[in-house]
Amino acid sequence: MSFDEIVCREFAELATDYLDGALPDATLELVEEHLAMCDWCRDYLGQIEATAAAVSHTPAAAPAPETLQALVAAFRDRPKEDRP
């Protein structure tokens, strides 16, 4: 049997696009049909939203000076054949 609907695993792959409003209408309908009846996926979506909201309010931390120096040194020391 093959029905025109999505399952939880497929929803998980579409969740970010759903939150971004990037789904085409036909897929959006399938996603919302699934969300209307799936507690687990609604919880999952809520977790993603909460995480995104928390991260968006967190300032990006600058690396420690020694970490930055080590990264720059590694970049400069990489073999010539690896350079662009």
Next chain:
Amino acid sequence: MIAYKFLAAGGLGPFSRYPWPLPRPGTPGAWVAAAGGAMVCHDAVHACRAGDLPWWLQDELWEAELGGAVTPGRHKVMAPRARLLRRVDGWGPACAQRFADACAGRARDHAVTALDRAGAGGTADALRACTTPREIRAAVRAGRPPEVARIAHTMAGDAAVRALGGAAVVAAYIAAHAAARVDGERAMDAERAWQSDWLRAELRLDA
């Protein structure tokens, strides 16, 4: 066009969380426009025909007027704007539970059909005698169905468990899939039609 709109408790859009303007006695709610995608959904307000209701059950059911060109979707309709006219008072936790119980009964019936066809008369009779989700759950736990009817039998138990938890929309979904498991995809459509008819009659809907 008159259609229906399921909302979360407090008049909130179940997906958008948009607070719908509610009607006051004698006065419809304010029009809500899709406004180029920003306000409610991408580019349309969504609502249900009576036949779409079983897919979208939420806390509150409202009768809504749709404005502008209405576009039919698979299990919904879309319009540029809509407003709420009145709350369908018959829909609430008690009605949702009756619907969930009815759907569990339908899933039971599909399992009984599968068991009868498999020649498992004793297991079928035990399930057929059940009248409540609790009894269905117990019978499924005690039953030993033949492999060919095992999934339909399990689905009857799942529908009963979800009905006991008050998850009407899930019990309806399981009943529809149980029908398909036993009699194919057209049976799923018939099951959804039965569910819509149940809601239409119970809630005295005429749109």
